[in-house]
Amino acid sequence: MSHTTDTDHNTALGFGLEHCATGVRNAKASEVRKVFAMSARPGMISFASGLPELGALPYDQLADIAAGLLRERGPEVMQYGASTGTPGLKEQILGLMRLEGIDNAAPDDVVVTTGSQNGLDLLTRILVDPGDVVLAESPSYSGALAVFTGAQAEVVHVPSDDQGLLPDELERTIARLQGQGRAIKFLYTIPSYQNPGGTMLSQERRDRVRQICADAHVLVAEDNPYGLLGFDGTPARAMRADDPNVVYLGSFSKMFAPGPRVGWTVLPSSLARPFGLQAEAAVLNPSVLTQEIVAAYLRDTDWQAVLEHYRALYARRAEAMVRGLQEHMPEGVTWNVPRGGFYCWLSLPEGVDSYELCLAAIDQGVVFVPGTAFYTDGRGHREARLSYCHPTEEKIAEGTRILGATLTSFLNR
Numbered sequence: 001m002s003h004t005t006d007t008d009h010n011t012a013l014g015f016g017l018e019h020c021a022t023g024v025r026n027a028k029a030s031e032v033r034k035v036f037a038m039s040a041r042p043g044m045i046s047f048a049s050g051l052p053e054l055g056a057l058p059y060d061q062l063a064d065i066a067a068g069l070l071r072e073r074g075p076e077v078m079q080y081g082a083s084t085g086t087p088g089l090k091e092q093i094l095g096l097m098r099l100e101g102i103d104n105a106a107p108d109d110v111v112v113t114t115g116s117q118n119g120l121d122l123l124t125r126i127l128v129d130p131g132d133v134v135l136a137e138s139p140s141y142s143g144a145l146a147v148f149t150g151a152q153a154e155v156v157h158v159p160s161d162d163q164g165l166l167p168d169e170l171e172r173t174i175a176r177l178q179g180q181g182r183a184i185k186f187l188y189t190i191p192s193y194q195n196p197g198g199t200m201l202s203q204e205r206r207d208r209v210r211q212i213c214a215d216a217h218v219l220v221a222e223d224n225p226y227g228l229l230g231f232d233g234t235p236a237r238a239m240r241a242d243d244p245n246v247v248y249l250g251s252f253s254k255m256f257a258p259g260p261r262v263g264w265t266v267l268p269s270s271l272a273r274p275f276g277l278q279a280e281a282a283v284l285n286p287s288v289l290t291q292e293i294v295a296a297y298l299r300d301t302d303w304q305a306v307l308e309h310y311r312a313l314y315a316r317r318a319e320a321m322v323r324g325l326q327e328h329m330p331e332g333v334t335w336n337v338p339r340g341g342f343y344c345w346l347s348l349p350e351g352v353d354s355y356e357l358c359l360a361a362i363d364q365g366v367v368f369v370p371g372t373a374f375y376t377d378g379r380g381h382r383e384a385r386l387s388y389c390h391p392t393e394e395k396i397a398e399g400t401r402i403l404g405a406t407l408t409s410f411l412n413r
Ligand code: PMP
Pocket: 050, 114, 115, 116, 117, 118, 141, 143, 190, 195, 223, 225, 250, 251, 252, 253, 258, 262, 263
């Protein structure tokens, strides 16, 4: 009698990549994954990951919150819950979004998600058929691009400058694609402190982008994890505030912490139901325990003071990075001066490939993300994303010095 396990059986039949769905088979092995793996090496100065700084969270208070919830509401917070989120958290989310001018959302328009990454996935699932177009800034967030391409969307990058998305280019791109009969399912945009470009879209451009999309009947998906992380402390007005047809993706990962994995999506009322049903199909419901921890954090602690501390810290780190770049980068390198968020975007001189530079920098103890990760169309070889959110100012100074020296020797090869 043979004793094959399920695993043996599957291996014998050869259930490999060829067995996977088209979007998965076509996914490129991400260069960024390799870079992230290397960035975890001990002693490496990492400008690669967007890990928020969590050292100053009020851990004693959080411990009391969690203990109180378990003692007083244990069977409720450990149970399955409402598929679209707890009423207590939704109330806090609606209050939070008022800081960005949003007062046109009802609790039923809000779906709590397992991080905003889950929201991006759900939105794509309810809207995108293979071959549909999703518009994105150039460059755009690699994690969103992976979702879109996984669903076999064609991502079309709309040109941006150091102020963000270019409305005229958006208008031209939409007209061209619609002229070809292509279905544009949505525009994916990160208007505030963009990942990876660090750009902040002006109110004037926000209004034009909304108007262009409304006129062409293109849905806008506004991803806003960094909106409250402007160094001057004034949140920009969300695009959703001026149009209830804008989808808004929010996250507690950067303004609080990613550990609880809590984000949310606000939908036009007509899309809230299909989105909610997909959410239920994917995860049944987001964790009640972590939702209630986040709700209590917002309700019962001075979270604004914590955020203020982080804003000042990120501002100092951004300053350290810009100072380091000014001191150490050779001629021909340009970068944005961040006003919020986590990222600095570099353009490199002709003849430098950012992936090769990254490998050389890793040998010297510094890692960043090559620009190609932020495009689906093969661009980005002369660009790079440097995060300043996690390393200390001293490490940023040292890392930019090493990077400058590596690039200089690269240019003198
Ligand atoms: N959108 C953007 C622009 C991001 O930078 C990130 C995280 N890096 C996410 C969404 C996903 O964040 P989370 O799932 O932690 O909310």
